[in-house]
Structure formats: C-alpha cells, structure tokens
Amino acid sequence: xxxxxxxxxxxxxxxxxxxxxxxxxxxxxxxxxxxxxxxxxxxxxxxxxxxxxxxxxxxxxxxxxxxxxxxxxxxxxxxxxxxxxxxxxxxxxxxxxxxxxxxxxxxxxxxxxxxxxxxxxxxxxxxxxxxxxxxxxxxxxxxxxxxxxxxxxxxxxxxxxxxxxxxxxxxxxxxxxxxxxxxxxxxxxxxxxxxxxxxxxxxxxxxxxxxxxxxxxxxxxxxxxxxxxxxxxxxxxxxxxxxxxxxxxxxxxxxxxxxxxxxxxxxxxxxxxxxxxxxxxxxxxxxxxxxxxxxxxxxxxxxxxxxxxxxxxxxxxxxxxx
Amino acid sequence: xxxxxxxxxxxxxxxxxxxxxxxxxxxxxxxxxxxxxxxxxxxxxxxxxxxxxxxxxxxxxxxxxxxxxxxxxxxxxxxxxxxxxxxxxxxxxxxxxxxxxxxxxxxxxxxxxxxxxxxxxxxxxxxxxxxxxxxxxxxxxxxxxxxxxxxxxxxxxxxxxxxxxxxxxxxxxxxxxxxxxxxxxxxxxxxxxxxxxxxxxxxxxxxxxxxxxxxxxxxxxxxxxxxxxxxxxxxxxxxxxxxxxxxxxxxxxxxxxxxxxxxxxxxxxxxxxxxxxxxxxxxxxxxxxxxxxxxxxxxxxxxxxxxxxxxxxxxxxxxxxx
Numbered sequence: 324x325x326x327x328x329x330x331x332x333x334x335x336x337x338x339x340x341x342x343x344x345x346x347x348x349x350x351x352x353x354x355x356x357x358x359x360x361x362x363x364x365x366x367x368x369x370x371x372x373x374x375x376x377x378x379x380x381x382x383x384x385x386x387x388x389x390x391x392x393x394x395x396x397x398x399x400x401x402x403x404x405x406x407x408x409x410x411x412x413x414x415x416x417x418x419x420x421x422x423x424x425x426x427x428x429x430x431x432x433x434x435x436x437x438x439x440x441x442x443x444x445x446x447x448x449x450x451x452x453x454x455x456x457x458x459x460x461x462x463x464x465x466x467x468x469x470x471x472x473x474x475x476x477x478x479x480x481x482x483x484x485x486x487x488x489x490x491x492x493x494x495x496x497x498x499x500x501x502x503x504x505x506x507x508x509x510x511x512x513x514x515x516x517x518x519x520x521x522x523x524x525x526x527x528x529x530x531x532x533x534x535x536x537x538x539x540x541x542x543x544x545x546x547x548x549x550x551x552x553x554x555x556x557x558x559x560x561x562x563x564x565x566x567x568x569x570x571x572x573x574x575x576x577x578x579x580x581x582x583x584x585x586x587x588x589x590x591x592x593x594x595x596x597x598x599x600x601x602x603x604x605x606x607x608x609x610x611x612x613x614x615x616x617x618x619x620x621x622x623x624x625x626x627x628x629x630x631x632x633x634x635x636x637x638x639x640x641x642x643x644x645x
Numbered sequence: 646x647x648x649x650x651x652x653x654x655x656x657x658x659x660x661x662x663x664x665x666x667x668x669x670x671x672x673x674x675x676x677x678x679x680x681x682x683x684x685x686x687x688x689x690x691x692x693x694x695x696x697x698x699x700x701x702x703x704x705x706x707x708x709x710x711x712x713x714x715x716x717x718x719x720x721x722x723x724x725x726x727x728x729x730x731x732x733x734x735x736x737x738x739x740x741x742x743x744x745x746x747x748x749x750x751x752x753x754x755x756x757x758x759x760x761x762x763x764x765x766x767x768x769x770x771x772x773x774x775x776x777x778x779x780x781x782x783x784x785x786x787x788x789x790x791x792x793x794x795x796x797x798x799x800x801x802x803x804x805x806x807x808x809x810x811x812x813x814x815x816x817x818x819x820x821x822x823x824x825x826x827x828x829x830x831x832x833x834x835x836x837x838x839x840x841x842x843x844x845x846x847x848x849x850x851x852x853x854x855x856x857x858x859x860x861x862x863x864x865x866x867x868x869x870x871x872x873x874x875x876x877x878x879x880x881x882x883x884x885x886x887x888x889x890x891x892x893x894x895x896x897x898x899x900x901x902x903x904x905x906x907x908x909x910x911x912x913x914x915x916x917x918x919x920x921x922x923x924x925x926x927x928x929x930x931x932x933x934x935x936x937x938x939x940x941x942x943x944x945x946x947x948x949x950x951x952x953x954x955x956x957x958x959x960x961x962x963x964x965x966x967x
Contacts (some may be wrong), residue, residue, distance in 0.1 A: 342681055343783060346862070348718040349683035349776070351783050354676040358665055361671035362759055364727040364773060368766035396670040403687040405770040437684055440771075444690035449762075449771035450730040451686060454671070459663060461673050506853050524670050599801070625749070 329576035369446035383424030391454035395513035399454030401434035467522035467541035471582035481555025483573020487634035496557035506577035511598035523581035672759035685715035691768035705746030711776035717835035721776030723756035789844035789863035793904035803877025805895020818879035828899035845903035
C-alpha cells in the first residue's frame with residue numbers, strides 16, 4: 324500500500340468544515356470574524372514519550388490529546404489539526420488502530436484533520452493543532468496576580484505512578500493507566516474560564532514545574548497547600564510523600580492549572596459544574612518569587628524547578644534503561 | 646543546556662508580528678479580514694530526506710523551504726510556522742547552524758516562527774507553515790481546464806542528478822548541489838498567479854508524478870513537449886534521455902507547475918518578469934486522461950505514475966544502500 328492510498332484510507336474523512344481539506348498542497352481554513360487562531364505543536368517519539376509496546380490506538384489518542392490540552396490551556400475551541408506521521412513501515416493494523424484512537428478524541432473534541440504528511444523513519448508523531456479564541460481573550464501564563472487562588476482540574480500523579488510501575492515490570496491500577504494512556508483534555512473548562520481565570524496552562528511536566536512557568540512568566544510566587552492537591556484515586560494506597568511526589572514532579576497529567584481572583588471563587592465552582600470537571604483550590608499566588616508549601620501544618624520552601632527536560636531526563640523514560 | 650535554554654537561545658527572536666509568539670501553551674495569530682489561512686506540514690527525516698552528513702545549515706534551510714514551497718503553490722503569502730525538532734542530543738553547533746539556515750530563508754520569505762517543540766529522538770524535523778490567501782482565491786490542483794497551457798518555473802532535474810552522484814561517491818556540479826540543498830520557494834510567482842493560473846502545485850516528487858496529481862484531481866490529460874522542459878544547466882552535459890529522466894521522475898525540484906488559459910500567455914510572461922522567475926511553457930492540458938509526450942517529432946504515451954512513494958522508494962535514497 325503506498326502513501327497516497329494510506330492517506331486516503333485511514334485519514335481522509337467526509338464532511339470537513341474546512342474551506343479545503345486533505346489532498347492539495349495546503350489545507351485552507353477560514354477564521355471567524357472577531358476571533359484569533361491559537362496554534363500549538365507537540366511531538367511524541369516512540370521509546371521517549373510512550374513505551375514501545377503501547378497500543379497504537381492509545382498512541383493515536385494521546386498524540387492528539389496532548390495538543391488539544393494546549394488549546395484548552397489557552398481557552399481556545401479546538402478546530403483543526405495537521406498530522407505528521409513517521410513510521411518504520413506502513414502497517415495496516417497500526418494505522419487502523421492509530422487512526423481509530425486519534426479520531427475518537429477528535430470527534431469528542433470537535434477538531435478536524437486538515438492535512439498531513441506520512442514519511443518512513445523511526446516511529447514519531449507530530450501534531451499541530453489550531454483552535455479559535457475570541458480576539459484578545461487567550462488565557463496566558465503571564466497574567467497571574469498576587470492574591471489569586473490557584474486551582475487545578477481533575478487529579479494528579481496517576482500517569483507518573485503508572486510509568487514508575489511499568490518500568491519495574493508491574494501492572495498499574497486501572498485509574499493510573501487511564502491517566503497515562505487516555506488523558507482527557509479539559510476543553511470545556513478551558514473555554515468557560517475565558518473571562519474568569521487570570522492565568523492558565525496545562526500540567527504536562529509535573530505541577531511544580533508547570534506552576535513554576537506561570538510564576539516565572541508572571542513574576543510572582545505561590546503558597547501551596549499540599550493537603551489540598553487532588554491525587555489520582557489509587558495513589559491513596561501509597562505512602563503520602565510518594566504520592567505527593569508523583570503529583571508534584573511527575574509528568575503527563577494534562578490537567579489545567581489556573582489562577583483566578585479570590586472574589587471569583589464561586590464563579591469558578593459554577594464553571595466547573597457546568598464543564599462537569601472537578602476542580603480543587605490548592606493555594607495562592609504571592610508577590611514574592613518562590614514556592615512555599617504547607618503540609619500538616621509544616622511549612623517547606625520548595626526549590627525552583629525548570630520542568631521536565633527532554634535532554635537531561637527523557638532517557639530515563641525509556642523502558643528497560645532505568 | 647536544557648530544553649528551555651535551547652528554545653530561548655536559538656529560536657526565540659525579537660519583533661514577532663504574532664499576537665502571541667513562543668513561550669506559552671500556544672502561539673496566537675490574527676488573520677486579516679477577507680483572507681483565509683493556508684496550512685501545510687512536512688517532515689524531513691535524517692537518512693531519508695537528507696544524507697546523514699548534510700550540513701545543519703542546509704537542513705534548516707530546506708526544512709522550511711519545502712513547506713514554504715507548498716504555500717507558494719497555493720498562491721499564499723507566508724506568515725507563520727511552527728517547528729517540531731527531534732534531536733539525538735542538544736548539540737549547540739547543530740542548533741546554531743540549523744537555526745541560521747532556517748531563519749535565513751524565513752527572513753527572505755517574510756515568515757515568522759510561532760512556536761515549537763524540541764524532543765529527544767532520532768533526528769527529524771516537522772514544520773507546519775501558515776500563509777494568508779485572499780478568501781476563495783487558493784490555486785488548487787483540481788481546476789485545470791482543457792486547452793490550458795502547462796508551465797513550469799525555473800529548471801528541473803538538478804537535485805535528482807546531485808542525489809545520484811552523491812550516492813555513487815561523486816561530487817555533483819555546483820548548480821545541481823544548490824538545487825538539492827538550497828531550493829528557492831517561488832513565493833512571488835505563486836502570489837502573482839492568483840488571478841491567472843487555473844491550477845498549480847509544487848514539483849517535489851518529479852514532474853510526471855506531480856503533473857499527474859493535477860491531471861487526476863482535474864479529470865484531465867496532458868500533451869507534453871519534452872524538448873521544452875527546462876533542465877538545470879549542468880544536465881546539458883548528460884545524455885539527453887538521462888537528463889530528461891532526472892527532470893521527469895526525479896524529486897526535490899520545488900519549482901511551480903501550473904496551468905493557465907492560452908489567452909493569458911502574455912500575462913504569465915509579464916508576471917514571471919515581475920517575479921524575476923523564469924517560466925517555460927511545456928505543454929497543454931487535454932480532455933483525455935493520460936500523458937502524451939513529444940520528443941524530436943516522435944510521440945510517446947507515458948505510463949500513469951503515482952508519485953514518489955515513501956514506503957516503496959524512500960529506502961533507495963539512503964546513502965550506501967543503493
């Protein structure tokens with residue numbers, strides 16, 4: 324099966340709302356009046372971002388999910404994506420499962436494929452996703468204000484715990500596996516927070532690292548209530564410190580972390596109900612740089628962290644090289 | 646040096662015209678009223694799309710050039726691109742040269758970096774490029790009309806000839822090397838052809854394959870004058886058939902192939918002058934499917950070809966595996 328048949332068979336879908344979809348030199352999109360386009364790109368490499376034996380369906384889901392999560396983190400409505408798929412060989416079973424997983428999430432989020440490229444090489448997937456925003460309403464990392472509540476959606480730590488267990492040859496609990504393999508981008512929550520949150524991002528490198536990005540971009544600090552951090556259910560069985568470590572420094576959560584004025588506390592709760600997405604209030608933005616954390620009435624000063632670093636830390640994610 | 650320092654050092658530039666550039670979950674762009682956005686994505690994999698010992702500066706140039714060429718082929722004005730760079734290790738000398746080559750072309754074409762992702766893994770580059778089009782004015786593959794002249798810009802075959810020589814351990818002539826390593830996307834020509842060309846694409850897989858895409862999408866055929874096909878200068882030293890084979894079936898030309906009504910022949914020549922880009926008239930669109938080629942007064946029926954196929958043919962591009 325050649326490249327053109329592959330594209331046609333697995334990636335061309337009927338009913339695109341784009342002005343021009345797959346099949347020409349470019350796709351063409353119209354952008355609604357009064358809106359801007361948010362654009363993000365993320366690559367997943369086999370053996371680095373997912374274990375080499377991961378189901379293709381889950382790879383398809385997650386490749387799109389991590390990008391849609393970035394759109395959600397700006398408060399953008401998902402619209403279109405391009406797929407650059409590099410494959411060692413054109414395996415039909417891989418493509419069938421991969422496209423099924425990817426389009427399952429696409430249909431759930433209302434995002435459409437606009438074009439792509441298939442090439443031969445070591446397995447990796449780059450998706451570029453585009454979403455629409457009301458003009459000037461993107462929720463940035465740089466606008467956190469002192470006194471803001473700090474919120475996080477869903478629960479944290481499950482994906483990191485699953486990775487740790489898989490590396491040791493153990494079977495992770497179902498809820499942690501689900502967090503690792505089938506993250507749910509918080510699209511509705513992100514959209515609804517447009518006029519409420521001051522700052523927002525998605526948690527992909529661990530809460531401390533990502534909150535650190537907000538603090539650095541905003542020139543602020545934070546006081547964190549570690550007892551308030553929502554942990555993935557099965558982490559309740561772990562030692563409390565180990566569970567917190569997963570949530571604070573583990574990656575792959577794809578929850579939203581945002582700050583909002585204290586006076587909008589009730590509004591945040593209503594939005595969370597409307598989006599059917601749980602949120603937890605985990606701390607306060609402060610005027611002084613640095614993160615101070617409270618646990619069991621004790622106060623800790625946490626080191627500044629620069630986030631998950633692909634060139635210093637990625638190798639340890641490879642199965643079998645721990 | 647970590648991922649964030651890398652991005653900042655080599656890819657963050659001052660003076661972006663985007664509403665929001667590198668550094669948040671997404672970049673944000675405004676699209677001018679009355680325009681649409683053309684979007685394209687292409688991946689270059691080491692050992693498949695370029696020889697493993699190619700200068701990083703040339704890889705940077707070409708990675709962006711092949712994408713800008715797709716914008717040119719729609720008649721779009723280049724605006725923004727995202728870069729997904731997968732690297733075995735964060736080599737500063739690679740990044741310095743790669744970014745220098747990429748931004749040299751970006752500055753020439755007026756396209757700006759909007760965001761990106763750096764990951765660890767086997768060397769590959771995926772760029773997604775965006776350009777603006779007057780609404781409804783994209784030049785498609787599907788609108789060739791019977792009787793249209795067929796035109797091609799610049800010259801063909803040089804890149805394919807260079808690849809053939811490099812594989813045999815020989816030094817290619819300078820003009821062929823330049824075609825292979827530093828293709829010039831025909832942006833001005835593409836833009837100016839908006840109200841003149843009926844159909845257009847860029848020649849990346851060889852003239853026959855790419856013209857075949859126009860013919861298939863338009864439900865038409867073609868009569869080609871092989872004597873009129875413009876060959877890269879040094880190909881004049883080759884056997885005529887060998888030179889034509891490079892132009893007809895070799896890849897990596899990144900010239901524009903377009904069709905335009907016969908009555909616009911003088912207009913096409915004026916546009917080419919204005920764009921300072923040579924064009925050659927090489928045949929006629931016909932109502933009957935298939936390509937008929939004339940050479941030295943002889944007529945040949947050429948087989949339908951489906952284009953450069955990454956999964957059937959890419960391997961032969963690898964150095965040393967011929």
